[in-house]
Amino acid sequence: MSRAWTLVCxxxxxxxxxxxxxxxxxxxxxxxxKGRDMLPRGCMWRARAGFAEFEIAANEILCCSGDLPxxxxxxxxxxxxxxxxxxxxxxxxxxxxxxxxxxxxxQPHVVSVSPKRVVCAPATPEVSxxxxxxxxxxxxxxxxxxxxxxxxxxxxxxxxELELLVQAWAGRAPTPVVIVWLDTPRERAAGxxxxxxxxxxxxxxxxxxxxxxxxxxxxxxARQAE
Ligand SMILES: [Zn+2]
Numbered sequence: 011m012s013r014a015w016t017l018v019c020x021x022x023x024x025x026x027x028x029x030x031x032x033x034x035x036x037x038x039x040x041x042x043x044k045g046r047d048m049l050p051r052g053c054m055w056r057a058r059a060g061f062a063e064f065e066i067a068a069n070e071i072l073c074c075s076g077d078l079p080x081x082x083x084x085x086x087x088x089x090x091x092x093x094x095x096x097x098x099x100x101x102x103x104x105x106x107x108x109x110x111x112x113x114x115x116x117q118p119h120v121v122s123v124s125p126k127r128v129v130c131a132p133a134t135p136e137v138s139x140x141x142x143x144x145x146x147x148x149x150x151x152x153x154x155x156x157x158x159x160x161x162x163x164x165x166x167x168x169x170x171e172l173e174l175l176v177q178a179w180a181g182r183a184p185t186p187v188v189i190v191w192l193d194t195p196r197e198r199a200a201g202x203x204x205x206x207x208x209x210x211x212x213x214x215x216x217x218x219x220x221x222x223x224x225x226x227x228x229x230x231x232a233r234q235a236e
Pocket of ligand 1: 022
């Protein structure tokens with residue numbers, strides 16, 4: 011069951027965010043790609059200790075700038091966007107600086123919200139998050155396919171015909187879904203067609219599925235293993 015929150019200004023009690031579904035896993039559910047959002051829209055994640063990007067402190071609340079509709083940007087330099095290197099650069103309409111936006115062309119894009127400046131008010135989730143944990147005992151492509159069918163609530167069985175599965179699901183346009191793989195190399199080694207699914211989704215512009223593969227290379231795997 012996903013939990014969701016609206017970020018509220020601690021100073022004036024104004025809403026600062028849309029409803030954000032919290033991603034709660036013991037891994038880094040972020041994609042570190044310059045020029046792209048680190049997290050899926052409609053989601054938030056509390057940075058865990060050891061998360062290294064931008065020297066963001068543990069328990070800072072990370073989200074996308076597009077999910078903070080009233081935030082006022084100011085006091086930041088950058089090339090094509092705010093680089094966040096000068097400290098907090100997003101303010102509430104009341105003037106309280108509550109977050110730092112990192113959004114320059116050479117950076118992955120993310121906003122780091124100070125938990126000291128906001129209150130998390132319960133909200134109704136508008137995005138559902140599903141985590142696919144690695145199963146070391148018997149991982150298989152078929153187990154993965156069964157899981158995916160269950161997540162997407164399909165009536166028909168498409169097996170490993172993932173493109174058909176995604177098409178059938180996108181046609182129903184339900185709640186946006188975020189799918190998180192925890193250990194992409196291991197899944198791939200077990201025969202799970204992770205890349206094929208991502209490619210199938212990518213060909214369906216507008217389909218409300220986001221895929222996050224946080225453990226995608228040796229360095230981040232090593233970081234998770236610490
Ligand atoms: Zn305020």
